[in-house]
Amino acid sequence: MRVTQTHGMGADSAAWLTGVLLGELPFPHDLADLTVVTAMVGDESEATRDAMTAHMLPLMQAHGVRYVQVARASMSDEDGIVILSDTRPSDPNRKPDPYRMVMRGAVALSDEMFAAGTIPQTSSRKCSHKWKGWVLDRWAEQEYGSAARLHVVGFAAEETDRRDRDEGYSLATPGKQPWYPLIDAGWDRDRCLTELHRWYGFEWPRSCCGFCPYQAGPDIARMIRRWSAEPQQVRTAIGLERNARSLNPRMTLFRDRSAADIARRAGLGELVDQAAAELDARPAELYEVRRIYRRRGDRRDSSGRGWLLGPDPSDKGTDVWRSLRAIATGTRAGMLELLAAEQVTRGGTIETVDGVPRLVIERAAPPYPTTEFYLTVAVAGATKERPAFDELWRFVHRLDLPRQLDALSPTG
Numbered sequence: 001m002r003v004t005q006t007h008g009m010g011a012d013s014a015a016w017l018t019g020v021l022l023g024e025l026p027f028p029h030d031l032a033d034l035t036v037v038t039a040m041v042g043d044e045s046e047a048t049r050d051a052m053t054a055h056m057l058p059l060m061q062a063h064g065v066r067y068v069q070v071a072r073a074s075m076s077d078e079d080g081i082v083i084l085s086d087t088r089p090s091d092p093n094r095k096p097d098p099y100r101m102v103m104r105g106a107v108a109l110s111d112e113m114f115a116a117g118t119i120p121q122t123s124s125r126k127c128s129h130k131w132k133g134w135v136l137d138r139w140a141e142q143e144y145g146s147a148a149r150l151h152v153v154g155f156a157a158e159e160t161d162r163r164d165r166d167e168g169y170s171l172a173t174p175g176k177q178p179w180y181p182l183i184d185a186g187w188d189r190d191r192c193l194t195e196l197h198r199w200y201g202f203e204w205p206r207s208c209c210g211f212c213p214y215q216a217g218p219d220i221a222r223m224i225r226r227w228s229a230e231p232q233q234v235r236t237a238i239g240l241e242r243n244a245r246s247l248n249p250r251m252t253l254f255r256d257r258s259a260a261d262i263a264r265r266a267g268l269g270e271l272v273d274q275a276a277a278e279l280d281a282r283p284a285e286l287y288e289v290r291r292i293y294r295r296r297g298d299r300r301d302s303s304g305r306g307w308l309l310g311p312d313p314s315d316k317g318t319d320v321w322r323s324l325r326a327i328a329t330g331t332r333a334g335m336l337e338l339l340a341a342e343q344v345t346r347g348g349t350i351e352t353v354d355g356v357p358r359l360v361i362e363r364a365a366p367p368y369p370t371t372e373f374y375l376t377v378a379v380a381g382a383t384k385e386r387p388a389f390d391e392l393w394r395f396v397h398r399l400d401l402p403r404q405l406d407a408l409s410p411t412g
């Protein structure tokens, strides 16, 4: 039976693999059939690279365990994945690579986030799926097809909810048989960290992107230690947040706390300023940002020609449509000059949030639906709009809301 471990480089993965290779965890299979595979997002810390290089690579090499590193080939799914390194390729035309870490491919998650003017959302793990899960699935398809194999998932003992969600998904994939050996062994995260400390003599670093929004909970002190040790991680996190806040001032990296604020309070204010300077050096665009805050229950009518409103004008629900349109491209300084010039012709008010100005032309206010409209400067490439946006925008602008009844459709 072939066995694959998807190795996230964190404590759970490292503890299982070390435990198996040191004979402290059961592995009732042939080690020659074990393949360890990591999907590279491109924004991991140097501490993770160092720990992998100093400990996991030599251990895998000593036991002849195959190690594969894969990544997205581009932002587009159509381009598939690239093999960054494979120490024992199944393709006879490919030479074995040495045991070394290749921490990023041609593109990284932060590239996508800068171009889209956004940050990872804690409401979903879309980034993890797109940059890890999807990549590993494509690799497994190429490698195994529908052949039977065991798939080791390193969830710790307390992660039974994640296992339950993963199990159904895994079993739906032809040939894939999930195995959760840390849960079977009763090793929780603390036990994994304790064993790693016993084996290697230091605290195994958390494996995550430097801007991961999940790292600032009870573990915030560790995040600040990581940030203090790796300034580029802070600059990327702050730059992403600052750019996203240009397009939506509510977008802070850590729920109600901004990364910039946390960094300043931690004495890393100099890095915040450097992040702003790095952002200034990127090609920029002047954007028209429009949003429609829809009313709960609204929908297109069945003929597809108009819209029906939900019953309660005060209930905005959760659906917000956004349109980003670039109207000029250049340097950030040039775009900021244009922004100021636009006020002369369009009116509106310049507002500055965290050092980022925007020209507010329309503010959102109940009743719903309602719209907001402003101009701002952000990194180039974020233009995005759903096809029906303009139609709904015009519809909302034609409404005379205080006089609206429950159902309306546009005329003309």
Ligand code: SF4
Residues within 6 Å of the ligand: 041, 109, 120, 125, 127, 128, 131, 207, 208, 209, 211, 212, 213, 214
């Ligand atoms: S570590 Fe965090 S930011 Fe990076 S891919 Fe995973 S969830 Fe997203």
